[in-house]
Structures are given as C-alpha cells and as structure tokens.
Amino acid sequence: MQTGSQLRLQVVAVLLAIALAVPQTLEARFTPTHGSDAFTHHQEVEVGQKAAAEASKQLPILPKSDPITQYVQQLGAKLAADAPGEAWPYSFHVVNQKEINAFALPGGPIYVNLGTIQAADNEAQLAGVMAHEISHVVQRHATRAATKQMRAQVPLEILGAIIGNAGILGQLAGLGIAFGVGSYFLRNSREAENEADLLGTDIMYDTGHDPRQMAVFFQKLEAQGNAGVQFLSDHPNPGNRVQSVDKEIATLPPKHLVEDSPQFDRIKQLAMQRHPLTAQQIQQAQSAHQEQSTGVISGSVAAPNGSLQTLNNNAFQIGYPANWKAYGDVSSSVTIAPEDGVAQNAVAYGVIIDAFQPELNMSLDEATHRLVAGLQQSNPGLHTIGNDELIRISGQEGRSQEMIGASPIKQGTQTLQERDWLVTLQRSDGSVLYLVFIAPEKDFSKLRPTFEQMLRSLKLW
Numbered sequence: 001m002q003t004g005s006q007l008r009l010q011v012v013a014v015l016l017a018i019a020l021a022v023p024q025t026l027e028a029r030f031t032p033t034h035g036s037d038a039f040t041h042h043q044e045v046e047v048g049q050k051a052a053a054e055a056s057k058q059l060p061i062l063p064k065s066d067p068i069t070q071y072v073q074q075l076g077a078k079l080a081a082d083a084p085g086e087a088w089p090y091s092f093h094v095v096n097q098k099e100i101n102a103f104a105l106p107g108g109p110i111y112v113n114l115g116t117i118q119a120a121d122n123e124a125q126l127a128g129v130m131a132h133e134i135s136h137v138v139q140r141h142a143t144r145a146a147t148k149q150m151r152a153q154v155p156l157e158i159l160g161a162i163i164g165n166a167g168i169l170g171q172l173a174g175l176g177i178a179f180g181v182g183s184y185f186l187r188n189s190r191e192a193e194n195e196a197d198l199l200g201t202d203i204m205y206d207t208g209h210d211p212r213q214m215a216v217f218f219q220k221l222e223a224q225g226n227a228g229v230q231f232l233s234d235h236p237n238p239g240n241r242v243q244s245v246d247k248e249i250a251t252l253p254p255k256h257l258v259e260d261s262p263q264f265d266r267i268k269q270l271a272m273q274r275h276p277l278t279a280q281q282i283q284q285a286q287s288a289h290q291e292q293s294t295g296v297i298s299g300s301v302a303a304p305n306g307s308l309q310t311l312n313n314n315a316f317q318i319g320y321p322a323n324w325k326a327y328g329d330v331s332s333s334v335t336i337a338p339e340d341g342v343a344q345n346a347v348a349y350g351v352i353i354d355a356f357q358p359e360l361n362m363s364l365d366e367a368t369h370r371l372v373a374g375l376q377q378s379n380p381g382l383h384t385i386g387n388d389e390l391i392r393i394s395g396q397e398g399r400s401q402e403m404i405g406a407s408p409i410k411q412g413t414q415t416l417q418e419r420d421w422l423v424t425l426q427r428s429d430g431s432v433l434y435l436v437f438i439a440p441e442k443d444f445s446k447l448r449p450t451f452e453q454m455l456r457s458l459k460l461w
C-alpha cells in the first residue's frame with residue numbers, strides 16, 4: 001500500500017518529467033506526413049516531369065537566361081535547401097502570364113506567374129508563395145489526391161495489382177488522372193492548404209524570411225477579388241491564415257527575419273516594365289495551335305468562342321460562349337451547350353442549370369449531398385472526387401464538387417470518361433440553384449477556363 005508521501009513523490013516526479021519535456025516541444029515544427037500514396041518516389045518524379053514537358057508547350061515560360069528567371073531560381077534553391085522530407089529535384093520557372101498564380105507539379109517543378117512578382121510588395125511575399133508551393137511538393141498533395149480518386153474508382157484488389165505491377169503510369173490515363181496544367185489534382189483542399197501554410201512558415205523561418213508576409217500576401221489577393229481568383233481557386237483559404245501562421249511562428253525561437261532584399265527590388269522593377277500575356281491570350285494561342293495540329297476539342301464539337309453573350313432567366317443571369325446555344329426558357333431549367341454537345345439526348349459538353357427546393361432548415365452542405373446522391377442514382381457509376389469545397393460566386397456562398405462517370409460519347413465501342421463539376425448556391429428564397437458543367441475527361445481541362453468564366457459572370461436574382 002502506498003503512503004500519502006510516496007504518492008506525492010510520484011506526482012512530483014511526473015510533474016518534473018513534464019517540465020523537463022517542455023523545452024523539446026517549444027520548437028514545434030510541422031512534420032511532413034505522407035498519408036496514403038500509391039506512387040513511388042520515382043513515379044512521382046516521372047509523372048511530374050511528363051506534366052512539366054506539357055506545361056512548357058502550353059505556357060509562355062521565360063527563358064533560363066532571363067534575369068527574372070535567374071533570380072527566382074536562386075530564391076527557389078535557397079528555400080528548397082531548407083525543405084524537409086524527401087529530396088525532390090526542384091526546378092523553378094517563371095510563366096509570362098499576367099494573372100497572379102503559382103503551382104507545383106509532383107516531384108519538384110514549380111511555376112510562378114510574372115503577375116505574382118508584379119503583385120508582391122517584397123521578397124518575403126514572393127518567397128511565401130514559393131515556400132507554400134514547395135510544401136505541396138514535400139507533402140505530395142497532388143499524387144495523394146490522385147490516389148484517393150483511384151481508390152474510389154478501382155476496387156482495392158485491382159488497384160493493388162496495378163501498383164504491384166509497377167504499371168501505375170500506364171493506367172493513369174484510363175482512370176482519367178493527369179497532372180497537367182489546370183488538372184484537378186493541382187487544386188488543393190483546404191486541409192492541404194493549411195499544411196502548406198504551416199510547412200511554408202517553417203521553411204521561410206529557416207531562410208530568414210518573415211513568414212507573416214506569406215499570409216499578408218494571400219490576404220491581399222483575397223481583397224483584390226477577381227485578379228487573384230485563379231490562385232485562390234487552386235489554393236483555397238483554409239480559414240484564419242494569418243492567425244495560424246502566427247501560431248506556428250510562436251512555436252519557433254525568436255530570430256531576425258527580413259521582408260525585403262535589394263535583389264528583389266531590382267527584379268520587381270524589371271518585372272513592372274514587362275507586359276505579360278493574359279490567360280485568355282495564352283488560351284487563344286494554344287487553341288489556334290491545337291486546331292492546326294489535332295483539330296478543335298474532339299473534332300466535331302465547337303470550341304468555345306472568346307466573347308460571351310448573356311442569358312437572362314427568372315432566377316439568374318449568366319454569360320456563355322457566343323457560338324454555344326441555350327435551350328430552355330426563362331422560367332425553366334436551362335442547358336447551354338455547343339450545337340454538337342448534346343449526344344443521344346444527354347449533354348456531353350456544356351452546362352445544365354436548374355434549381356430545387358430543399359427541405360426546411362436543410363443546410364447547403366446537406367442539400368448538396370442530397371443532390372449528389374440523386375445524380376448518382378440517375379447516373380450509375382458516377383463517383384465524387386475529393387471533398388466538396390466552399391466557393392463564393394458574386395458574394396454568395398456555394399459548394400463545389402467534382403465527379404467522374406461515364407460519358408454518353410463513345411469512341412468506337414469504348415465509353416469515354418466524363419467529368420461533371422457541380423456548383424450549388426443558396427438563393428435568398430431558400431431554394432438551391434445548381435450548375436453541372438460537363439465534358440469528357442480528356443477535354444475537361446480545355447473547357448475549364450470557359451466554365452470558370454461563365455461561373456464568374458453568374459448573377460443570382
């Protein structure tokens with residue numbers, strides 16, 4: 001039996017042990033996690049390199065000899081040297097594009113738009129964007145998201161056989177998985193964003209850049225609205241960015257951190273004299289090139305024409321490509337599609353817009369899940385990919401959910417994969433307006449900019 005004093009002694013010993021353990025937990029760094037990833041290190045690098053080769057054909061990338069590229073490469077190398085986890089072959093590229101954006105491909109290639117450099121107020125802000133992108137590589141976010149989708153599409157035992165045969169790369173296309181520019185898997189979940197912010201904070205701290213500037217820059221983009229929309233749709237705000245960066249900094253020993261450098265000021269000045277291309281100009285050049293080489297989107301279907309015309313409905317207004325057609329009247333559901341986009345009475349390319357009245361007090365989340373379940377019932381084999389995301393359309397809160405299923409289009413005897421992008425929006429009368437953007441998987445990334453443009457033009461009455 002223990003006496004009172006023995007027991008007290010044990011309590012003191014435990015408290016002492018806790019007290020001794022505290023200094024070790026003071027510097028609490030974000031630990032890279034791998035989660036579930038079907039890709040080996042080698043495969044990760046390989047799919048990233050393949051996507052990088054495509055990106056260099058699709059995007060106007062500044063030459064290596066450009067002083068702006070050289071500066072970004074130096075800054076990137078410094079940041080990458082402090083990245084934890086596996087050693088990836090990082091490379092840094094500047095895209096001669098006006099919109100503020102940056103993205104990372106699996107296994108190391110990182111792209112920063114010239115517009116991002118023009119918008120950054122100091123080196124720490126640019127370093128913040130880059131450290132954040134490096135963190136997506138460290139965390140293998142793209143291939144982990146792809147793994148999740150593969151698990152949803154393919155029975156576990158077959159997936160095991162695919163991975164076991166090391167034939168994963170050959171199977172990706174069949175599963176609708178690609179990591180090219182605009183790929184679904186380069187769009188990060190809010191959870192992935194939070195991880196990239198925290199890990200990015202640690203990396204910046206190590207290189208001596210003030211990590212707060214990363215959060216300040218993201219906030220600035222949000223305040224700008226449309227100008228930063230591409231960056232924020234690929235890197236959605238996980239919520240309280242500034243606070244969570246501050247919390248992470250508080251776990252690190254105080255250190256002298258800088259915001260700026262003379263090199264950055266010189267490069268920014270140079271960047272301000274340039275006139276980068278807009279996304280639309282790049283897309284036009286790209287589709288002109290495609291028309292020459294492979295024909296427009298899948299041969300017979302009209303590629304969207306640059307300018308938008310407006311459709312007015314009782315419930316909403318939306319812009320759509322001038323060479324597409326709207327079906328339905330002002331009070332009913334509407335289908336907007338290229339003339340050849342409707343096959344066998346089903347929409348293969350285009351968008352369906354409709355509304356429904358959810359049960360009383362049903363949240364938008366719940367209503368969205370009900371709608372997805374309904375769509376799955378009428379389209380057997382339709383799978384959701386990733387979780388639904390919070391989005392804002394003309395100041396209105398909404399949900400975004402991507403799905404993959406069978407397309408009504410057949411190629412020979414083979415049924416094509418189709419991607420459906422569902423967006424739901426709560427209306428002031430309690431009803432839910434929803435849009436389903438549809439295209440065969442192989443063409444979806446080509447149509448995504450048009451779909452996004454349409455969504456941005458949407459106004460609810």
Ligand SMILES: [Zn+2]
Nearest residue numbers: 188193196235
């Ligand atoms: Zn991100």
